[in-house]
Amino acid sequence: MPRRRIGFWYRFAAVIAKPPLVVLLKRDWRGMEHIPAEGGFITVVNHNSHVDPFAYGHFQYNTGRVPRFLAKSGLFKKGFIGSVMRGTGQIPVYRESTDALSAFRAAIDAVERGECVAFYPEGTITRDRNGWPMTGKTGAARVALKTKCPVIPVAQWGANELLPPYAKKPDLLPRKTHHVLAGPPVDLSRFYGKEMTAEVLKEATEVIMAAITRQLEEIRGERAPETPYDPKRERIEQRRRTEAQKQGRVAAVEVSRDAAGPSGRDAAGEPGRETAGQAGGEEGLGK
Template structure:
């Protein structure tokens, strides 16, 4: 299946965001060859800064495969940002409603049409005090099982130094390394053909989150915690966002 054309609006978005990203970040990107050249696929990755979509988007855009992100629906009505999200084909996700199923169907359709869809399986910025990935939600697993597409785990580290979690004022200097490590597509074939139950979704999600966490441990050069933080736990204080 051919690649989706980049399109005028994606080129415009890239032209607007690439220069400031190059000024703020020093790129340390590895594993671009794991992003499929053609056909639909999913990227699953960790989330520790509001800058993550723009910073990671730069990485995937550089491979020639434009990313389609799932983003909270309220952003799609927010002036220029909302216009760019709509025009570049991003996928709105209503929070806390049954309409989430509509977003997952849109993700399935995008993958089946040969596009690359980016999931943050945690569903929100991490609340882990040391910025490790939390336990994941099952949306990415559902799409992976329905489409049987390549699922590429990715870890990123560095955007949080410019814009720490739950803060809105960036720290633009000094120039910050932005690390991205994409791993090989996960082998989920052992899960295919089974009834899609909550237990199966939890098992696939655990495989996905373990892969992301292992890649992040490699980037950070330190062992990951043995148990994932849960989203319902208390959010860390701002001082916890100063992880190096």
């Protein structure tokens, strides 16, 4: 199966992006031998900085197998950036719309044509406070099980030191090192032939994320947490904490009102003192 030609737009993007990347980041790139020379495959990569798609793209470009990233559809509408995204063959992701599955169909088609598709399974920059990979979304597993293509786990570290997650300004000095370690293909053969239920996709995704995490452990020389950060679980816990706080404030106001009596006077017949919540007006109820 032929490999995808790099083409004008990718070369043009490289001319623009590579010089600043070379100036800003030293390189420690390992595992290029695991990138298939021919045929379709996917790479699964951790995400810890707004800069790392460019830094990782530089690594992959130098292997000769340029990736097609899944990217937010809005980027394709941004003038020059949109032209580059379309020209380099990136895949738009239409979230929460009737076109939401079109990205997966496009990814499958690309792999079957012999191209490389790059996935950030976390779906966004990690929210783990120490930069470890979070739980992943199932898109990469879905494409991998559908096509039975090689799945190459790739970990990266260092772009997040140049531009920390959600930071507004880069930390330019001293010059940072971009570490990349690509590993051998993830073995997903145990899932082949099974119906792609939510549970199967979840288990396959866990195998993929574990492989990425092992690569990052080798780069960093330390162990990741036993349980990865789960943003969905965190959102549920946050809602529970918020609801408990609201209920606690309402209960406190009701107790204060009961203590003041029905006429608003205390047991001695004097006007009841304002509670902290009443004195603060609506702010006492959490606004």
